[in-house]
Amino acid sequence: MKVPFNKPYLPETAFEFIREAGQLNHLSGDGIFTRRVEDWMRSMLGVEHVLLTTSCTSALEMAMILTGAGPGDEVIVPSFTFVSCANAVVLRGATPVFADVDPATLSVSPETIEEAVTARTRVVMPVHYAGVAPQITEVVEFCEQRGLSVIEDAAHAFLGRTDSKPLGTFGNFGAFSFHETKNFSMGEGGALVVRSDADCDRAEIIREKGTNRRQFFNGMVDKYTWVDIGSSYVPSEILAAVLWAQFSEADTIRSRRAMLWERYDNALRPWAAQHGFTRPIVPANSEPTYHIYYVLAPDSATRNRLLHRLQALGVGAVFHYLPLEESVFGQQFRRHPCPNSTSASERLVRLPLFHTMTLDEIDFVIDCVTTERS
Ligand SMILES: *Cc1c(COP(=O)(O)O)cnc(C)c1O
Numbered sequence: 055m056k057v058p059f060n061k062p063y064l065p066e067t068a069f070e071f072i073r074e075a076g077q078l079n080h081l082s083g084d085g086i087f088t089r090r091v092e093d094w095m096r097s098m099l100g101v102e103h104v105l106l107t108t109s110c111t112s113a114l115e116m117a118m119i120l121t122g123a124g125p126g127d128e129v130i131v132p133s134f135t136f137v138s139c140a141n142a143v144v145l146r147g148a149t150p151v152f153a154d155v156d157p158a159t160l161s162v163s164p165e166t167i168e169e170a171v172t173a174r175t176r177v178v179m180p181v182h183y184a185g186v187a188p189q190i191t192e193v194v195e196f197c198e199q200r201g202l203s204v205i206e207d208a209a210h211a212f213l214g215r216t217d218s219k220p221l222g223t224f225g226n227f228g229a230f231s232f233h234e235t236k237n238f239s240m241g242e243g244g245a246l247v248v249r250s251d252a253d254c255d256r257a258e259i260i261r262e263k264g265t266n267r268r269q270f271f272n273g274m275v276d277k278y279t280w281v282d283i284g285s286s287y288v289p290s291e292i293l294a295a296v297l298w299a300q301f302s303e304a305d306t307i308r309s310r311r312a313m314l315w316e317r318y319d320n321a322l323r324p325w326a327a328q329h330g331f332t333r334p335i336v337p338a339n340s341e342p343t344y345h346i347y348y349v350l351a352p353d354s355a356t357r358n359r360l361l362h363r364l365q366a367l368g369v370g371a372v373f374h375y376l377p378l379e380e381s382v383f384g385q386q387f388r389r390h391p392c393p394n395s396t397s398a399s400e401r402l403v404r405l406p407l408f409h410t411m412t413l414d415e416i417d418f419v420i421d422c423v424t425t426e427r428s
Contacts (some may be wrong), residue, residue, distance in 0.1 A: 057368035057415045061408045062234040062241075064296065067220040078259075083288030084268070092245075094301055098213065099220045102249055103254040104310040105261055105287075106294060108242035110231030111211045112287040114142040116260050117205040117227035117246060118177070119283065120253050123148045127176040132162045133377045133392035134399065135181040140378050140387075143179075151175070152379045154392035156189070158335055160402075163189050163415035171410065177203045182211035182221050184334060185343030190216050194224045195242050205229065213308065213342040214240060221343075222247050232297055237311060237345055237409075238304070240297035243289050260284040265308040268313055291401060308344075310409035313345040314416055318405060321417075322349065330356075348374070348403045354400035360423070361403055367422045 075087055081260045088106050097258070099256040123129055125147040131139045133152040143150040153170040156163040160183040167178055178197050180190065190206070197204045204225030208214075211221035212230045222228030229248035234239045246261075258268040264284030269275045290339045300307065319333060326333050330352035336342060351357035364371040377395045379388040406419055 055415065055418045056368035057370060057406045057419055059372050059404070059406050060235050060409075061410055062239060063300065063408070063410060065299045067302060068296045070298050072292050075291040075295050076190035081291050083290055083294070084103060084271070085291040085294070087291050087298050088289070091297050091301060095245060099223050101220075101223050101249070102248050102251070103248040103257070103258055105246045105254075106289055106297075107244045107246055107261065107287045108289045109138075109233065109242055110207070110229050111138040111141070112285075113227075113229035113244045113246035114138055114179070114205065114207060115145060115285070116150070116257055116287060117229060118142040118146050119260055120248070120257060121177050121203045121205070123176040124204075124240040128169055128172060128174040129177040129179060130162070130170045130175060131179045131378070132150060132181050133395035134160055134183070134375050135207065135377055135378065136209070136375065137378065137381075139181065140384060141177050143177075148176070149174075150378075150384075150387050151389055152377070152387065152392055152395075154390075154394050155398065156181070157394045157397070159183060159188060159337075160394075160398050161187055161189070162193065162239065166195060166394075167193065170333075171200070171202075175200075175202055175294070177205060179205045179207055180225070181207040181209070181311050182214065183346075184339065184348065185210040185212075185221070185345040186335070187211065187214070187216050187221055188335075188337035188340050190221065190224050197225075203227075209233075209236065209244075210345040211343055212236070213304070217339050218341075223249070226250070226253070237307065237343055238297065238300045240289065240293040240300070243293050258283065261287040270354065270422065301412060305342050307409045308413075311344040311407065314407060314409070315342075315347050315413055317413075317416055318347045318407075318420065321420045322423065344354040344407070346374075347407050348402050349405070350398065350401045351403065352401070355428075357401045357403055363426075364403075364419075364422055369419050369422050370406050371419075373399070374402050374404055375399060386411070
């Protein structure tokens with residue numbers, strides 16, 4: 055048997071919805087499927103403003119433009135994250151400052167942010183690793199007290215909650231990803247939550263190449279023109295239709311992922327304890343998204359042995375982020391070491407997890423992890 059790390063999901067209904075978009079003669083962005091997707095997200099998240107975007111990367115870029123941070127300003131980004139966070143900062147001419155992560159959550163905490171704060175800090179960009187963020191309330195409080203804006207990278211965290219509040223709605227901005235590797239997907243895509251009305255007016259313009267096109271179509275102005283900086287951040291209706299097909303199955307997708315995640319966790323508990331591996335935490339105040347099932351090996355040699363063994367057996371297990379301050383481009387921004395990030399990077403293994411995974415497949419993976427064959 056071979057089990058891939060992820061299997062992109064394209065439900066049959068997606069084709070019906072794409073056909074419907076075609077029949078309405080509307081394949082560019084902001085048609086009825088974009089509206090449906092955004093309305094559903096607004097109601098699930100309990101917020102006023104959600105904009106569908108071409109990716110989480112674009113949503114982070116838009117959020118960075120909206121903060122107004124630029125040359126001379128510093129933005130705190132976790133060391134242990136995807137490059138999109140740091141690129142969004144660098145594209146504005148601002149300086150990314152890499153913060154270490156908490157070893158239990160693999161996300162930044164008030165303590166690790168404090169180590170990175172200077173008089174030039176303007177923005178903090180917490181990432182909810184694996185869709186769990188037990189300390190986000192404290193992180194946002196810390197930032198509010200110091201007048202710092204917060205951009206949540208909630209790429210892993212759509213429909214996750216902390217203290218019953220949806221992730222992506224704690225900060226000034228929240229960015230989601232609907233890339234094919236995420237829980238809900240349109241192939242490539244994302245969304246931006248904007249908390250203030252004024253920011254949202256500007257976000258709509260930035261998303262539409264710096265024009266007031268949305269106001270024009272809403273009948274608020276009688277012509278549309280170039281009014282601000284912006285780029286092409288509006289996804290096609292074809293992709294919005296695919297996302298709508300996935301949202302229509304949200305309950306199934308969520309409950310399958312939860313069941314599979316729990317199956318890993320129950321089956322691997324004794325093995326992990328015996329071999330010195332750490333399992334992911336499920337904090338009492340959090341509703342997880344079950345985006346990633348990972349284990350942390352006691353050391354990097356043990357991690358590498360497990361990865362190679364699984365790959366040889368046909369299991370698509372993978373590592374995750376390399377610390378950004380150790381990357382080719384990120385080294386120039388290095389300030390202080392981030393030992394927890396380095397350690398997680400060397401010890402982490404992600405196991406295959408996708409909601410269409412069969413019980414035979416997951417049990418095969420579990421067997422490959424727990425049974426040492428010579
Ligand atoms: C996937 C991911 C992104 C990028 O998402 P795209 O939609 O592919 O741009 C950004 N941040 C994190 C933490 C991610 O996991």
